Amino acid sequence: MNQKRTLYHYPLCPFSRKVRLLLFEKGLSYGMIMETPWMRRPEFLKINPAGDVPVLIEPDGYALTDHVSICEYINEIKTTPDLMGETPRGRAEVRRLTNWFDSKFYMEVYKPLVGEKLDKVVRLSKEPDAALIRAGRANLKRHLDYLDWLTARRNYLAGRYISMADLGAAAHLSVLDYLGEINWERYPDMKAWYLKIKYRPSFNSLLMDRLAGIMPSDVYANLDF
């Protein structure tokens, strides 16, 4: 029996957010189940033994894990609108930038900054490690300088048109923004680019996320900040 396509996600997981944006942009309807990965819920571990989100359950019950595979899969089963680029080199640039955020930005910014806050504040109700937070903020500044430089030169991250790279990067930034970690006025070109993504209907569901214990920053859901 066919069911609704369902995404297991965590609100402050940038990979879950990337998949949510992509599904909406592709016009694929889906339901969501919030999963807190560190709870290691036995029913969820049966679906994904690795225990991480996102996990996409297709209408026939087939389960897909690994956010990179999930995004390529969605792009293959629904080819329009094209969010991957038109030529092999165009697609290589889209994937390079997407992977940049998913690996480098994730390791250098998300892990020490967001990961530390989630692990200590939300999971253990303790103080985060100040040295890690400082390191994450220093790395964040470096990455945002690059993004401001790039968005001053390009309409969208990978070129003239919106692509997976924009969705992925905005997904990562939106998590930092939720936590009030982005000083938007410092990066005018990046801010102008981010607003273009933030105004899209696909972003709406992200802006409505609220997590018990951590409320979003003042600018997070504000479209006129």
Add this chain to the structure above:
Amino acid sequence: MNQKRTLYHYPLCPFSRKVRLLLFEKGLSYGMIMETPWMRRPEFLKINPAGDVPVLIEPDGYALTDHVSICEYINEIKTTPDLMGETPRGRAEVRRLTNWFDSKFYMEVYKPLVGEKLDKVVRLSKEPDAALIRAGRANLKRHLDYLDWLTARRNYLAGRYISMADLGAAAHLSVLDYLGEINWERYPDMKAWYLKIKYRPSFNSLLMDRLAGIMPSDVYANLDF
């Protein structure tokens, strides 16, 4: 003016090895330049400011970075033999397993074990951190148990046919094998699978790698171990 396709690589970099295997399997000829990433050679940083390998230079001089993008690019410009799977779900499984090694195995095994040895022994001529090495070895055992379980059930990692997942996984294992970190007799099904990949002509160039300061293990280039 067109030149030869060229790969900047480092011999014990699993991502470089994955691309070398893929180029050969696709029948694309290429030259290689060994680049030691931590040297941060100014001429190389002009090509790839991030400073990491592999970097692929196409015959017309176009440079591609990021190993995931490079592999997808190669697969797009040369579609035969098909190493990505035949259906969207088949490809999702190939990508999932490839990414498993490139992210989880890399973070949990390569970084603490190989990365530590390269950083301390090769780069700084110091003793590696014993606690990191121990942690890497414990993680390695867990990953190889899974791989032995998987190869007992499947002809190749993602199913009946050879795919990117086999090339990527074998590339990672070959680096551990170079350093003598794999006890093959403990994992008979994994060993039988690895030998199938090791016998392929594409693997030859990997088996001839020799790095000053670290010689390969006795079994590394042995096809009858």
